[in-house]
Amino acid sequence: xxxxxxxxxxxxxxxxxxxxxxxxxxxxxxxxxxxxxxxxxxxxxxxxxxxxxxxxxxxxxxxxxxxxxxxxxxxxxxxxxxxxxxxxxxxxxxxxxxxxxxxxxxxxxxxxxxxxxxxxxxxxxxxxxxxxxxxxxxxxxxxxxxxxxxxxxxxxxxxxxxxxxxxxxxxxxxxxxxxxxxxxxxxxxxxxxxxxxxxxxxxxxxxxxxxxxxxxxxxxxxxxxxxxxxxxxxxxxxxxxxxxxxxxxxxxxxxxx
Numbered sequence: 001x002x003x004x005x006x007x008x009x010x011x012x013x014x015x016x017x018x019x020x021x022x023x024x025x026x027x028x029x030x031x032x033x034x035x036x037x038x039x040x041x042x043x044x045x046x047x048x049x050x051x052x053x054x055x056x057x058x059x060x061x062x063x064x065x066x067x068x069x070x071x072x073x074x075x076x077x078x079x080x081x082x083x084x085x086x087x088x089x090x091x092x093x094x095x096x097x098x099x100x101x102x103x104x105x106x107x108x109x110x111x112x113x114x115x116x117x118x119x120x121x122x123x124x125x126x127x128x129x130x131x132x133x134x135x136x137x138x139x140x141x142x143x144x145x146x147x148x149x150x151x152x153x154x155x156x157x158x159x160x161x162x163x164x165x166x167x168x169x170x171x172x173x174x175x176x177x178x179x180x181x182x183x184x185x186x187x188x189x190x191x192x193x194x195x196x197x198x199x200x201x202x203x204x205x206x207x208x209x210x211x212x213x214x215x216x217x218x219x220x221x222x223x224x225x226x227x228x229x230x231x232x233x234x235x236x237x238x239x240x241x242x243x244x245x246x247x248x249x250x251x252x253x254x255x256x257x
Contacts, residue, residue, distance in 0.1 A: 009218050009241070010093045010102065016244050017106050018089055024113060026085055033081065033088050033105050034065045059210070061121055064088075064104035070257035071107025071119040073237040074210040075100035085109065099213045106240040111257055116243040118254025121236050126253035131155035133252040134234065135163040138204060142230065144168070148202030150195060150220060151210060156234065158184050160206075170198045174214065191216070199223050204230040209238025209249070221247075 021027045060078040064071045066085065077096035081088075088105045091098045107119040122130055134156055138147065145168070147160050152173040161169050166185035173179065174191045181188050189198060195216075199205055205224055211217040217238075224231045233242055233249045242249035 009245075010099065010212070013106070013241055013244055014089060014093075017109065017240070020113065020115070021085060021089065021109065026109075027089075033083055033085055033108070062100045062104040064101065064108045066105060066108040067112055068257075069108045069112030069119075071104045071109070071111055071236075071239070072121050073100045073103035073107065073213060074208075074235070075213045096213055096215070099215075103209075103212055103237055103241070107236065108257070110240040110243065116239050117256055118251045119236055119239045120255040120257050122253035122255060127155050130251070130253040131159040134206070134232075134250055135159040137250070138206075138232075139163055142204055145203035146170070146201060148172075148198040148205040149207075150191065150198065150205060151208030152178065152183065152188060153208065153234070154183065156206070157186070161186055170202060172198050174216075195220060196223055199227060199229060202229065204232070206232050206234055206250075209233050209235040209242070212238050212241055 018027070059074050059076050062073045062075055062078055064073075075096055077100065079097040079101065081101045085105070088102060091102055093099055093102060107116070110116040111119040131153070138145070138160075144164060147164050147169050149157055149160060149169065149171045152171055152175070157169070157171055161184045169186050170189065171183065171186055172189045172191035172195045178188050179190045189195075199220070205220075207220055209217075211220055221231075231248075233247055235251055236254050238247070238249060239251070239254070241247070
């Protein structure tokens with residue numbers, strides 16, 4: 001799947017966030033942003049299941065702290081950062097590292113201003129509770145439909161398959177080590193080549209906000225909208241972006257910092 005770059009969407013967001021920061025007179029203040037990758041336990045606590053990507057080392061959570069407010073973003077390319085809010089808002093957004101720092105920081109910023117909620121990842125048993133709530137919400141709202149999950153979250157995948165049946169759930173991921181594997185009776189498709197097929201064959205699509213960081217968000221969203229499909233973005237990474245773009249995000253157990 002030929003993915004477009006995210007600079008367009010993030011440049012639009014950059015303009016809006018700068019306007020917010022200027023209105024709040026935060027660009028004129030030397031606001032320090034500390035962005036650092038969290039350990040798995042810091043990010044997700046001690047959940048009962050051990051197959052989350054962050055626990056097995058595929059991803060890390062970046063945490064940005066801005067005036068005591070925290071924002072999280074998932075990435076496979078963690079990098080520490082220390083600078084001002086203005087520094088972050090002027091980052092080159094062509095790399096996963098910078099997009100993760102940017103996403104975490106604007107989550108912290110909009111969280112501190114009470115513009116967006118649930119910018120911090122849930123912990124311990126909450127990811128399992130979150131997955132159950134997501135599956136139940138979709139069933140209640142849409143009935144027994146075909147569901148596409150873009151970005152393997154094992155807890156969400158298992159609950160969707162339990163709820164809708166393995167023949168009604170399709171999953172794509174970019175992880176080379178899991179593509180082609182069976183998870184809960186469903187084959188993991190290659191997200192680079194079969195995401196469009198997943199969208200075409202699904203009634204509702206759930207995709208991870210981490211796609212903002214890995215450069216696939218725009219193409220996925222555009223394909224879904226072109227076909228008139230229902231969709232939800234899940235997780236904390238896209239909290240600020242979803243709020244500013246009016247995108248429905250689902251994150252039942254996300255926390256406020």
